[in-house]
Amino acid sequence: MDTKPIVLTGHRPTGPRHIGHLVGTLxxxxxxQDSHACVFxxxxxxxxxxxxxxxxQVRANTLEIxxxxxxxxxxxxxxxxxxxxxxxxxxxxxxxxxNLVTVSRLERVPTYKEQTQQLNLQPSTGLLAYPxxxxxxxxxxxxxxxxxGEDQLPHIELAxxxxxxxxxxYGPTFPEPVGxxxxxxxxxxxxxxxxxxxxxxxIYLRDSEEETTRKVMSMYTDPTRIHPTxxxxxxxxxxxxxxxxxxxxxxxVEELKERYVLGKVGDVDVKRRLAAALNATLAPLRxxxxxIAAQPERAIEILREGTARARAISQETLELVQERMGLRADxxxxxxxxxI
Numbered sequence: 001m002d003t004k005p006i007v008l009t010g011h012r013p014t015g016p017r018h019i020g021h022l023v024g025t026l027x028x029x030x031x032x033q034d035s036h037a038c039v040f041x042x043x044x045x046x047x048x049x050x051x052x053x054x055x056x057q058v059r060a061n062t063l064e065i066x067x068x069x070x071x072x073x074x075x076x077x078x079x080x081x082x083x084x085x086x087x088x089x090x091x092x093x094x095x096x097x098x099n100l101v102t103v104s105r106l107e108r109v110p111t112y113k114e115q116t117q118q119l120n121l122q123p124s125t126g127l128l129a130y131p132x133x134x135x136x137x138x139x140x141x142x143x144x145x146x147x148x149g150e151d152q153l154p155h156i157e158l159a160x161x162x163x164x165x166x167x168x169x170y171g172p173t174f175p176e177p178v179g180x181x182x183x184x185x186x187x188x189x190x191x192x193x194x195x196x197x198x199x200x201x202x203i204y205l206r207d208s209e210e211e212t213t214r215k216v217m218s219m220y221t222d223p224t225r226i227h228p229t230x231x232x233x234x235x236x237x238x239x240x241x242x243x244x245x246x247x248x249x250x251x252x253v254e255e256l257k258e259r260y261v262l263g264k265v266g267d268v269d270v271k272r273r274l275a276a277a278l279n280a281t282l283a284p285l286r287x288x289x290x291x292i293a294a295q296p297e298r299a300i301e302i303l304r305e306g307t308a309r310a311r312a313i314s315q316e317t318l319e320l321v322q323e324r325m326g327l328r329a330d331x332x333x334x335x336x337x338x339x340i
Contacts, residue, residue: 004035005035005036005037006037006038006039006142006143007036007039007147008039008141008143008146008177009146010041010042010137011043012047013047013061014061015064016064016065016068016197016204017064017065017068017069017204017205018197019187019204020194020196021068022205023184024184024187025182026072026073027072028147028180028182029074029147030073032147033074033078038079039082039141040082041084042066042083042084043084043137044058044084044085045090045091049124049127049130050115066081066299067206067296067299068205068289069081070288071288071292072285076302076305079306081306082309083303083307084137087311088315089140089311090133090136090140093136093139093140093314093317094136096321096322097132097135098129100166101158103128109158110151110154112131131154131155132158134155135155135163138156138159139174139177139317140313140317141310141313141314141317142175142317145177145179145180146159146177147179147180148180148181149181149186156178160176160177163176164176170325171324173321187241187245189201189238190202190219190238192220203216205285206286209279209286212275216278217271217275219238219271221237221238221267221270222267228265228266228268231261231263232263234260239267239274243273243274247273247277247278248280248281256273
């Protein structure tokens with residue numbers, strides 16, 4: 001790593017990325033590459049906490065994520081793209097850090113309660129300890145900054161607590177990471193719920209122009225509007241949320257809003273113009289993605305190279321932690337212990 005602030009973030013490979021990921025995280029990640037030393041983690045171990053029964057899907061989704069990241073502008077020359085399960089130090093570090101966190105503390109993490117209830121799960125120890133593995137992901141690179149959504153802020157607070165506890169017990173070792181909250185609200189899906197792969201309401205980066213248009217034309221609009229001549233509502237209408245984000249013609253957007261409120265333009269016309277604007281925005285990304293997906297071996301090589309770089313850094317951190325916790329794993333493994 002260089003002297004820039006260090007960023008660690010990533011996605012679970014639950015499926016291809018959608019336009020909510022593009023505006024919510026990927027655009028921000030691309031910008032961070034110039035000012036930060038970035039590690040972007042394909043967090044496949046985290047998938048197993050709730051979906052361990054479909055290994056083929058995890059493998060396929062891993063490549064889909066890499067395709068989408070590269071197409072969106074993640075540059076392997078300026079950032080490190082790594083695969084979590086190929087980094088043994090992450091799991092080993094999590095085992096050590098688990099000893100610094102109580103069960104009652106983990107049970108108070110909001111996402112643990114929410115996932116257990118919403119997914120009707122009998123929670124595994126993996127799900128309970130998910131935030132500790134996430135802490136290990138962060139501390140393995142001594143990351144200063146962690147871009148996250150609002151729901152993940154409690155996990156960052158736990159990581160700060162663990163770093164602080166470790167430093168108190170074993171001496172200054174880790175910075176206390178700070179969460180970088182996205183300024184973009186979550187993008188609504190075509191049904192006006194939050195866009196989410198499991199809801200079937202997403203427009204994916206890999207979708208064709210025709211598929212994108214079909215989804216836009218099916219979008220939820222204003223349920224109080226029965227006829228095209230009825231006055232419509234802009235607030236809470238996802239079609240206009242999308243126009244504001246993706247339609248570069250601001251004058252057209254304002255004209256459509258004025259006419260919509262007055263009942264002088266129908267939903268079909270508004271959606272057709274949105275589909276055209278959205279497809280124009282996504283066209284360059286789609287072209288790059290098609291080129292990348294046509295050479296999957298190159299994406300695999302990028303992932304392999306990034307993982308090798310990350311492995312060296314995370315292994316060094318693990319060895320330092322082992323030494324400070326009184327373990328002699330380095331000597332037994334035939335490596336010289338780190339000088340402290």
